[in-house]
Amino acid sequence: MAKLQTPHAVRGTQDMFGEGQERFAHVIDTFDRVRRLYGFKGVEVPVIEPTAVFARSLGETTDVVSKEMYSFDDRGGDSVTLRPEFTAGIARAYLTNGWQQHAPMKLATAGPLFRYERPQKGRYRQFHQLDAEVIGAAEPIADVELLGFADQLLKELGIASGVVLTLNTLGDGDSRDAWRAALIAHYEAHRSALSEDSIDRLGRNPLRILDSKDPRDIAINDTAPGIDDYLSDAARDFFAAVTTGLDAAGIAWTRNSRLVRGLDYYRHTAFEFITNRLGAQGTVIGGGRYDGLIETLGGPATPAVGWAAGIERLAMLIDAPAGDAPDVVLVPLGEAAENRAIALIAALRRAGIAADMGYKGNMKKRLQRADASGARYAVILGEEELARGEAALKDLRDGSQRSVALSALAAAIIAA
RNA sequence: GCGAUCGUAGCUCAGUUGGUUAGAGCGCCGGUUUGUGGUACCGGAGGUCGCGGGUUCAAGACCCGUCGAUCGCCCCA
Numbered sequence: 001m002a003k004l005q006t007p008h009a010v011r012g013t014q015d016m017f018g019e020g021q022e023r024f025a026h027v028i029d030t031f032d033r034v035r036r037l038y039g040f041k042g043v044e045v046p047v048i049e050p051t052a053v054f055a056r057s058l059g060e061t062t063d064v065v066s067k068e069m070y071s072f073d074d075r076g077g078d079s080v081t082l083r084p085e086f087t088a089g090i091a092r093a094y095l096t097n098g099w100q101q102h103a104p105m106k107l108a109t110a111g112p113l114f115r116y117e118r119p120q121k122g123r124y125r126q127f128h129q130l131d132a133e134v135i136g137a138a139e140p141i142a143d144v145e146l147l148g149f150a151d152q153l154l155k156e157l158g159i160a161s162g163v164v165l166t167l168n169t170l171g172d173g174d175s176r177d178a179w180r181a182a183l184i185a186h187y188e189a190h191r192s193a194l195s196e197d198s199i200d201r202l203g204r205n206p207l208r209i210l211d212s213k214d215p216r217d218i219a220i221n222d223t224a225p226g227i228d229d230y231l232s233d234a235a236r237d238f239f240a241a242v243t244t245g246l247d248a249a250g251i252a253w254t255r256n257s258r259l260v261r262g263l264d265y266y267r268h269t270a271f272e273f274i275t276n277r278l279g280a281q282g283t284v285i286g287g288g289r290y291d292g293l294i295e296t297l298g299g300p301a302t303p304a305v306g307w308a309a310g311i312e313r314l315a316m317l318i319d320a321p322a323g324d325a326p327d328v329v330l331v332p333l334g335e336a337a338e339n340r341a342i343a344l345i346a347a348l349r350r351a352g353i354a355a356d357m358g359y360k361g362n363m364k365k366r367l368q369r370a371d372a373s374g375a376r377y378a379v380i381l382g383e384e385e386l387a388r389g390e391a392a393l394k395d396l397r398d399g400s401q402r403s404v405a406l407s408a409l410a411a412a413i414i415a416a
Numbered sequence: 417g418c419g420a421u422c423g424u425a426g427c428u429c430a431g432u433u434g435g436u437u438a439g440a441g442c443g444c445c446g447g448u449u450u451g452u453g454g455u456a457c458c459g460g461a462g463g464u465c466g467c468g469g470g471u472u473c474a475a476g477a478c479c480c481g482u483c484g485a486u487c488g489c490c491c492c493a
Contacts, residue, residue: 063491129493283493310493367453382451
């Protein structure tokens with residue numbers, strides 16, 4: 001009989017349990033709490049969308065679309081794609097559900113995304129993001145509020161000191177196009193001195209040459225035209241309003257005029273929250289304004305801003321959260337006591353007390369488990385105690401123990 | 417997609433220039449203690465050395481391939 005081979009997990013996916021899962025959950029819990037503080041409504045959208053949703057909105061030449069999407073034909077012959085990002089799918093939902101009536105909409109969601117990439121630390125094929133969007137608002141105050149949300153999230157996660165907000169503007173459509181043309185002219189003039197990668201970028205995504213790490217490119221970037229010289233008055237005013245708003249809100253930021261973003265849809269504000277604690281994967285939250293996106297999906301001109309945060313990356317940066325521990329563990333001795341304990345534990349749980357009880361084991365075993373669970377108390381139910389209508393309430397931290405009437409047990413635990 | 421390093425118990429690792437039945441710590445299970453955990457002591461289970469092929473009298477050690485992880489590039493959260 002041949003041995004059965006256990007299938008392994010798909011490359012770039014992960015199984016989470018224990019501390020890893022607790023970190024992950026804590027990031028989402030914190031996000032969900034802060035999101036309410038800022039008036040962002042929860043939204044749920046499909047993990048799978050028609051391929052066109054992403055292909056059209058992200059830009060055909062971007063890496064995400066050209067080589068990283070999990071796309072396949074379903075049984076009906078339609079091309080569908082596992083979402084590689086949130087924004088395009090949310091924009092699609094906005095249009096197909098007629099959510100224009102709710103504009104401006106402040107939306108938040110979290111969940112898995114899929115990108116066929118080479119896995120590294122903080123980088124997976126199935127990864128998870130927090131996402132926040134403001135759709136249907138052209139005002140710079142929306143940018144400020146959105147950034148404030150991100151900033152407070154990081155603070156409440158306790159990692160703000162290791163992360164900095166870097167900010168830039170890409171200008172409006174006209175500004176961006178003019179700057180882009182000037183950059184192409186500049187790089188074409190120095191084409192022979194560029195790195196191979198950047199010559200390739202010149203054709204696909206010239207803005208990306210700006211943050212190249214290749215020394216040959218860095219020299220040419222020094223003399224490259226800056227966005228500030230191509231900003232229209234409106235674009236300049238917009239950016240100024242965002243930065244003064246950030247200052248007013250007490251949100252620290254630094255300008256990085258070289259910051260560009262990979263996806264084609266960004267306009268005006270672009271930003272990244274960056275840390276140096278994750279190696280090459282330093283971006284922890286990234287986003288910007290995408291006023292042109294909804295039109296590319298066949299909708300009306302609709303201004304919008306948003307960001308996404310890598311849950312795995314945030315989870316690696318935070319301190320280990322306190323794990324789940326019951327308030328109390330019941331330790332029945334004998335069959336009769338176990339039956340009483342079943343009734344008692346139900347009553348404790350209904351009273352809002354986190355109570356647990358092993359399925360089997362002698363007293364020693366049960367106390368060991370109670371201790372390992374991190375519970376504050378053990379309730380020992382033996383014949384002697386039950387005969388008196390009492391139980392022994394044992395404090396597992398200092399070992400002290402006292403008798404409490406069964407009817408007063410819940411109150412005693414809550415009071416402690 | 418490219419380059420590099422690594423893959424030995426659940427975890428962290430040791431394992432001489434290839435040479436008997438592959439080890440340690442932690443963890444897990446049991447016992448010392450048939451009504452008292454955390455400490456201590458004693459004992460036990462658990463590995464076809466990632467997988468496949470090759471070289472050799474002999475491979476955990478060497479070679480090739482493959483899968484996976486990690487680091488960098490690319491890209492991104």
